[in-house]
Amino acid sequence: MAQYYMLYKPRGLLTAKRDARRETVMSCFPEALRETLHPVGRLDRDTEGLLLLTDDGELAHALLSPKKHVDKIYYARVSGRLAPEDCAAFEAGMTLGDGLECLPAGLELLSPQEALVTLREGKFHQVKRMLAARGAPVLYLKRLSMGPLTLDDSLAAGAYRLLRAEEISALYRVCDL
Numbered sequence: 001m002a003q004y005y006m007l008y009k010p011r012g013l014l015t016a017k018r019d020a021r022r023e024t025v026m027s028c029f030p031e032a033l034r035e036t037l038h039p040v041g042r043l044d045r046d047t048e049g050l051l052l053l054t055d056d057g058e059l060a061h062a063l064l065s066p067k068k069h070v071d072k073i074y075y076a077r078v079s080g081r082l083a084p085e086d087c088a089a090f091e092a093g094m095t096l097g098d099g100l101e102c103l104p105a106g107l108e109l110l111s112p113q114e115a116l117v118t119l120r121e122g123k124f125h126q127v128k129r130m131l132a133a134r135g136a137p138v139l140y141l142k143r144l145s146m147g148p149l150t151l152d153d154s155l156a157a158g159a160y161r162l163l164r165a166e167e168i169s170a171l172y173r174v175c176d177l
Contacts, residue, residue: 004054005029008159009157063174071145077113081135
């Protein structure tokens with residue numbers, strides 16, 4: 001039977017099964033789970049928030065597939081100032097200075113220095129790179145949700161819990177599995 005865990009990934013841990021030099025998210029779990037679970041996607045070492053870990057490869061692949069367009073929502077605090085024209089740039093899709101093409105994304109301003117960012121893809125440092133391209137480098141970043149799954153407010157950084165049956169079903173539905 002497959003296992004599904006929600007982890008509140010703390011800052012400072014790598015999203016990887018193992019690393020020779022740095023501590024990984026697997027250190028949050030007991031030894032018995034470390035061999036069977038795999039992180040679904042990645043969060044940068046200095047990013048915290050929702051991370052799903054499972055041994056269900058089919059669901060993990062579907063959640064990360066660009067064809068499925070599973071939204072991931074992040075809270076970002078930035079230096080600089082965000083403005084409505086930044087929202088329009090995100091909505092139109094962006095080509096970054098290094099040629100990286102980003103699909104249309106959501107940018108909801110909470111204040112000139114705070115926003116919610118919604119991505120449907122997950123390219124290397126994408127949120128940080130898109131905001132920096134708009135003159136607003138990221139100071140703090142936290143993933144709040146992945147599709148229908150929202151970070152449990154009762155979890156402290158580094159804590160985890162099993163997903164409930166209805167959360168697993170919702171993930172399957174969003175992936176058309």
